[in-house]
Amino acid sequence: MGSGKSTVGRKLSSATGLNFIDLDKYIQTREGKTVKDIFNDEGEDYFRETEHRLLKEIIEKDNFILSCGGGTPCFFYNMSMMNENGITIYLQMPVGVLHSRLLNSPDNRPLLKEIPGNKLKNYIAITLKEREKYYKMAHHTVEAITLKISSVVKLLS
Numbered sequence: 226m227g228s229g230k231s232t233v234g235r236k237l238s239s240a241t242g243l244n245f246i247d248l249d250k251y252i253q254t255r256e257g258k259t260v261k262d263i264f265n266d267e268g269e270d271y272f273r274e275t276e277h278r279l280l281k282e283i284i285e286k287d288n289f290i291l292s293c294g295g296g297t298p299c300f301f302y303n304m305s306m307m308n309e310n311g312i313t314i315y316l317q318m319p320v321g322v323l324h325s326r327l328l329n330s331p332d333n334r335p336l337l338k339e340i341p342g343n344k345l346k347n348y349i350a351i352t353l354k355e356r357e358k359y360y361k362m363a364h365h366t367v368e369a370i371t372l373k374i375s376s377v378v379k380l381l382s
Contacts, residue, residue, distance in 0.1 A: 298360060
């Protein structure tokens with residue numbers, strides 16, 4: 226969350242000519258409501274099941290750049306499925322930078338809506354620690370803070 230996955234995905238799409246799919250936007254289109262509303266109305270379990278089902282649907286497509294939510298790799302067998310069907314990249318970002326980015330956008334992030342600003346950095350650190358075992362399963366790990374799109378394009382060849 227906040228590492229720049231969607232921004233990097235769009236830039237990679239432009240650099241490679243491959244279609245770009247943002248999984249959260251795909252879910253929103255298919256469900257007819259925002260991720261925030263899905264979380265509020267149906268709960269996280271429903272969202273994760275829908276996310277998994279639609280990820281399986283997307284994986285059937287050929288040659289595309291996918292940006293998934295920060296939790297996507299951590300549920301069901303999503304990370305294994307992504308690894309088996311493409312090249313995966315973990316955009317590694319320091320907690321302090323994530324904190325700065327997320328401090329001003331909790332309304333857009335359902336998992337952050339109940340976290341007070343003074344506890345956000347700790348929440349990010351704990352969540353990242355829990356999730357990193359899944360993220361590190363990616364084929365490649367890149368330092369997102371110094372990311373060069375041209376370097377990432379080379380990882381895709």
